[in-house]
Amino acid sequence: MKAIKWTFPFARYNPWIQALILAVYTAGVLVAWTVTGQSVLWFLLLLASLLFLYYSSLPRKVQWIWAAVVLGVILPLVASTGPAYESYMEVATQMGIYIAMAVGLNIVVGFAGLLDLGFVAFFALGAYTCAIFFSDQANQFLSVHNFPLPGGLFWLFLPLGMFIAGLFGVLLGLPVLRVKGDYLAIVTLGFGEIIRIIFNNLDKPVNITNGAIGISSVQPPELFGVRFTFPHHYYFLVLVLLAAVLYAVHRLENSRIGRAWKAVREDEIAAQAMGVPLVRTKLTAFAAGASFSGIMGVVFAAKQAFIDPTSFTMLESITILVMVILGGMGSLPGAVVGACLVTALNLQLLPQLTNWFNQLAAQGVISFPSALSPSKMQRFLFGMLLILFTLFRPKGLLPARLRRYDPKRMAELAREFRPGMAGAHSSLSSGGTLEEPESSPPSDKSVQKEGMSP
Structure with a gap:
């Protein structure tokens, strides 16, 4: 079709x-x-x-x-x-967090072509980095007992969470670079589950994460004496961070490393033949995508004031991957639109439809079974969306655009290039040689290799 x-x-x-x-x-x-x-x-x-x-x-x-x-x-x-002001700000804040995570996963999946099913693990690393030290949980395994930290130090944990998530992105990339395709997806899926299980069981013998109970009473951030206690406070924080993330990813996409990511995605062998370092390129993709997820994990922990391992399941990774696929893999605007669409469905449209159907059922207008409520059919609706997009729009809502160059500028560069080549050819035809940088005399082995006597 x-x-x-x-x-x-x-x-x-x-x-x-x-x-x-x-x-x-x-x-x-x-x-x-x-x-x-x-x-x-x-x-x-x-x-x-x-x-x-x-x-x-x-x-x-x-x-x-x-x-x-x-x-x-x-x-x-x-x-x-x-x-409903704070409820709208809450939805918009969640949209911003998921947009940043979808953009980070789009670097790994869309730009570099590396299927990552454990992406939520980096989100969890950033969240636990903030929650442990901004609650009294750190007093359980540190003897200083100066926790929770004041909210003014929250801003130092944004780059810290970004660094820790990026570091684990590199540690994940090192052992999995030898596999590709379905095997890479299985390995990354296992990594995400391992991180969740570690956080779920890291209450013995030393209580670091409080296990399945989770960490509560996380201190909110402070800025100029203002405590971030309402959703609209976090909305503006997420808006600033999201603008920085989008600008950074846009610059990366059009840079040398961005072109290297896309070359690896299209054909690893051809990219390596053209001089693209595969290991460094893939590790950079893992680190960049993970760091954006980690910084949003720090914000998420502060906003929720409570986290536990159930917030970082495999379904969260699948949800973020759905955002990237619906929007368009390799497309920065597509990741934004996909995240907005999926978040709006989860937090607003499906709950509103469920409440509306429940009201009609309570009034006796319709007989609507609760098992078929839109909120409970969330995964089914996502699956149908993926099937429809695969059939009718496989490249997503906003497919990736190829970079176009100005024909006039290319013609000018060609005219500047031709005289230099003409001069080089004329010098060669007249018996001259092109100037070459001085180099050391060839070794005996290199001379013998060319069939000449030393």
């Missing part, structure tokens, strides 16, 4: 017309949200304006500024007009 090819008609208009359409659309959603009250529909439609912004032909700086205004000013301001 052929994949459906679809082009977004919004990009056909003049950039000024696109900006006007975006402004009118955003204003209309805001007016409707304010007049009709809090609604999941208007919240999702406001986020959809960022998708239209991505498809527009506006300058890149204008797109970033527009997105910052929508997410940093308009969304919190409009959501604060109703009683």
